[in-house]
Amino acid sequence: MTAGEVVERIRKNIGVPWRDTTYRDTYKSGGPETPVTGIATTMFNSFDAIQRAVAAGLNMILPHETTFWNDRDDVAVVTAEALYREKRAYLAAHNVVIFRMHDHVHDRRPDFTYVGAARELGLDPARETPPGSHRFTISETTLEALAAEVQRRLNIRALRVVGDAKARVSRIQLGVGYATPAANTPDVDVVISGEQQEVDGALDAPEYIADAAALGIPRGWIMLGHNVSEEPGMLEMARWIKSLVPEVPVQFIKSGEPFWAPT
Amino acid sequence: MPSLSRREFVRLGTGVVAAPLVLDATPARAAALSAQAIIDRIRQNAGVEWNPNTVDTFKAGDPSIAVTGIVTTSLATIDVLRRASQTGANLIITSGPTFYSRTDSPTPAGRRGAPPPPLDPVFTAKQQFIAERRLVVWRFGDHWRARTPDPFAEGIGDALGWARYRVNGDPRRITIPALTMDALARTVKARLNVRGGIRVIGRRDARVQKVALLPGTHPIQTTLAVLPEVDVIIAGEIREWESSEYARDLVHTGRNKGLILVGRSLSEESGMNLCAGWLKTIVSDVPVRWLPAGDPYWRPSA
Numbered sequence A: 001m002t003a004g005e006v007v008e009r010i011r012k013n014i015g016v017p018w019r020d021t022t023y024r025d026t027y028k029s030g031g032p033e034t035p036v037t038g039i040a041t042t043m044f045n046s047f048d049a050i051q052r053a054v055a056a057g058l059n060m061i062l063p064h065e066t067t068f069w070n071d072r073d074d075v076a077v078v079t080a081e082a083l084y085r086e087k088r089a090y091l092a093a094h095n096v097v098i099f100r101m102h103d104h105v106h107d108r109r110p111d112f113t114y115v116g117a118a119r120e121l122g123l124d125p126a127r128e129t130p131p132g133s134h135r136f137t138i139s140e141t142t143l144e145a146l147a148a149e150v151q152r153r154l155n156i157r158a159l160r161v162v163g164d165a166k167a168r169v170s171r172i173q174l175g176v177g178y179a180t181p182a183a184n185t186p187d188v189d190v191v192i193s194g195e196q197q198e199v200d201g202a203l204d205a206p207e208y209i210a211d212a213a214a215l216g217i218p219r220g221w222i223m224l225g226h227n228v229s230e231e232p233g234m235l236e237m238a239r240w241i242k243s244l245v246p247e248v249p250v251q252f253i254k255s256g257e258p259f260w261a262p263t
Numbered sequence B: 001m002p003s004l005s006r007r008e009f010v011r012l013g014t015g016v017v018a019a020p021l022v023l024d025a026t027p028a029r030a031a032a033l034s035a036q037a038i039i040d041r042i043r044q045n046a047g048v049e050w051n052p053n054t055v056d057t058f059k060a061g062d063p064s065i066a067v068t069g070i071v072t073t074s075l076a077t078i079d080v081l082r083r084a085s086q087t088g089a090n091l092i093i094t095s096g097p098t099f100y101s102r103t104d105s106p107t108p109a110g111r112r113g114a115p116p117p118p119l120d121p122v123f124t125a126k127q128q129f130i131a132e133r134r135l136v137v138w139r140f141g142d143h144w145r146a147r148t149p150d151p152f153a154e155g156i157g158d159a160l161g162w163a164r165y166r167v168n169g170d171p172r173r174i175t176i177p178a179l180t181m182d183a184l185a186r187t188v189k190a191r192l193n194v195r196g197g198i199r200v201i202g203r204r205d206a207r208v209q210k211v212a213l214l215p216g217t218h219p220i221q222t223t224l225a226v227l228p229e230v231d232v233i234i235a236g237e238i239r240e241w242e243s244s245e246y247a248r249d250l251v252h253t254g255r256n257k258g259l260i261l262v263g264r265s266l267s268e269e270s271g272m273n274l275c276a277g278w279l280k281t282i283v284s285d286v287p288v289r290w291l292p293a294g295d296p297y298w299r300p301s302a
Helices: A003-013 A047-055 A082-093 A103-107 A112-121 A143-154 A205-214 A226-244 B006-012 B018-023 B035-045 B078-086 B121-132 B151-159 B181-191 B220-229 B243-252 B264-282
Strands: A027-029 A039-042 A060-063 A097-099 A135-142 A160-163 A168-174 A190-193 A220-223 A250-252 B058-060 B070-073 B091-094 B136-139 B170-180 B199-201 B207-217 B232-237 B258-261 B288-290
Touching (some): A003 A226, A039 A226, A047 B243, A082 B243, A205 B121, B058 B121, B070 B078, B151 B207, B151 B264, B170 B181, B199 B243, B243 B258
Parallel strands (some): A039 A060, A039 A250, A060 A097, A168 A190, A190 A220, B070 B288, B232 B258
Antiparallel strands (some): A027 A097, A135 A168, B199 B258
């Protein structure tokens, strides 16, 4: 089994047109000829996650995000960096092949990351209205209670919330990663997502939600962090890859929340 | 009442003291200063070349209004505007946007070619609040930031109590007495009045001494250039698929490094305190004060 054969099976089965020009979903280490001993899916391709994949005998990694800390994985940005050379040397020494799975994950229906996030948050797909909208209605609760529930379910250390803690909420708009829905989306009480630029974006949520709170308009914004929001989707993807490639072991490797918060 | 001070004038309100203004013979107080006149004075004294392509423009209100007091802030939230108005100020100078975007359009921006989006109650209420209180909002981000030394780094360093630890007078580089990452994070949280916005990468027991202050936002290229030179970066925000992953890999490979993020607005808050101090040196006609917007974030107690 070669990496190229694995990618070809993914391409044939993903169910959406393949993006031949994306700079994201390409080889970051190794190539199509590299023999595959096993496949790991991971969210962030941290050095730690790579080492755990190798220890588990998996030399093909399908990460959702970057390997060399910039979106294009442009090595010119990092060549001067000692850590880049170390990571590169480790990948070569262990014959690791990396193929990023980002754009096609989001193109696919359903998108693995939304399925995974909804599952971990306990949002019932049957209550997604309309289907595919990533919008869920839950029993009315307070923003504070909802945030505490989210924190408990996902076991997040550095969850961040904006809004009146006592605001009564029931309509959730789910986002993932950096694809955070606008904080003023109509008929939505709370946006739950991964990450968004705080200031000077298209609609700066912290300021908007703080103003809504000052006006007594019940709205909330719950930021899980980029890793936490999309990581469950990589378990979904591992299950799917397993069904496509029964010849080698396939495993989800958790990169985990990078942040902690002081007491 | 020619000796009536400007402060008393503010307390009494404009209607009551129209006469004393006329009687006041002091040239500097001869006419009420308009918001435009104050901004002109800022431009003349900023010490940086004025870039015509800038966000530093009036965002709301009438620039010809007579200014009764000035408030600086990093985020002109409704709460800050309300507190400013209560103290008698009517010119708000903010380093951040007012209407939730870089373009600062006072109604929700639509997509090109699409029909205009419906009115938004939060936008509308903020506009009304500013109009009713006759406030003027002006942004001062690009040019305040362009000053040397970096006033946002200077401000956050002052707030952290580290002015005396600056390296070669550079406000972005600090060498503090060694302490653990955990103790440093708790110090930052306490001194910057962080509620829930603080996030840290690094071993809690790592001993750190060399600190880079990068308030605001910065790209991976800056992290790559700065983090190797210091033990820890204290910043506003970064991209989580870039800078924080680089920091995580550094820590994983045993390097004594860390990254502390406090949120962009909060990281720039103290720089606008410094701005109030600077404004006082060029505007003595009306009171100037800093009103922090505070940390917008919280997290549930575990």
